Amino acid sequence: MGIVTPGFRGRRSEEAAELPPGQYLTSDFPVLSAGPTPQVDLDTWTFTVTTEGYEQTTWTWEDLLALPQEHPTVDLHCVTRWSKLGTTWTGVSLDVLLEDVETAADFVLVHSYGGYTTNLPLEDLLDGQAWIVHELEGDPLPSAHGGPARLLVPHLYLWKSAKWVSGLDLLTEDEPGFWEQLGYHEYGDPWREQRYSGD
Ligand SMILES: Nc1nc2c(c(=O)[nH]1)N[C@H]1C(S)=C(S)[C@@H](COP(=O)(O)O)O[C@H]1N2
Ligand SMILES: [Mo]
Numbered sequence: 001m002g003i004v005t006p007g008f009r010g011r012r013s014e015e016a017a018e019l020p021p022g023q024y025l026t027s028d029f030p031v032l033s034a035g036p037t038p039q040v041d042l043d044t045w046t047f048t049v050t051t052e053g054y055e056q057t058t059w060t061w062e063d064l065l066a067l068p069q070e071h072p073t074v075d076l077h078c079v080t081r082w083s084k085l086g087t088t089w090t091g092v093s094l095d096v097l098l099e100d101v102e103t104a105a106d107f108v109l110v111h112s113y114g115g116y117t118t119n120l121p122l123e124d125l126l127d128g129q130a131w132i133v134h135e136l137e138g139d140p141l142p143s144a145h146g147g148p149a150r151l152l153v154p155h156l157y158l159w160k161s162a163k164w165v166s167g168l169d170l171l172t173e174d175e176p177g178f179w180e181q182l183g184y185h186e187y188g189d190p191w192r193e194q195r196y197s198g199d
Pocket of ligand 2: 032078079080158
């Protein structure tokens with residue numbers, strides 16, 4: 001049984017309690033991209049969900065903005081060990097986008113303009129855990145951070161939050177994405193420190 005001295009539990013330990021293992025806190029917002037930033041025109045932007053039976057549902061930019069908007073405030077954890085707490089976004093919940101999509105799939109391969117992909121279980125996109133976001137701190141999402149729109153799935157390492165998102169393939173069998181093929185963990189839970197395949 002430990003004795004807690006008043007005043008001993010300082011800011012440092014409070015911050016440490018909020019951070020997954022092996023992460024450090026940063027207040028800036030580093031940019032990490034595997035390739036050039038694609039320029040995506042809002043007039044031609046689409047987001048397409050393709051089911052395992054190749055049924056497609058496509059939203060235009062106008063369609064996306066007409067859906068109910070949420071304002072999640074979330075912590076970000078990058079596998080390169082920086083974490084940024086309390087970022088606020090605007091976007092549409094995947095619960096809304098997938099509401100009328102008929103599927104028996106368990107897995108998702110996320111696609112981006114520019115060719116980036118990442119995979120995750122479908123259930124990790126549901127129940128208020130993921131959004132297609134287009135604003136950061138009330139401003140249009142900067143293209144370096146994935147604008148016009150990116151996936152935000154903050155309970156997994158940030159490489160799962162595909163920037164410049166263009167669509168989701170709903171799959172009955174898991175398929176590794178870009179970093180997952182290069183040895184990163186297939187799931188990527190920061191609290192279990194699942195950085196690399198086998199962690
Ligand atoms: N399309 C695309 N999305 C991406 C990436 C990328 O290279 N291309 N990098 C991923 C990685 S590894 C990280 S850590 C985050 C970084 O997001 P940020 O640049 O907004 O910090 O984006 C993720 N999404
Ligand atoms: Mo990353």
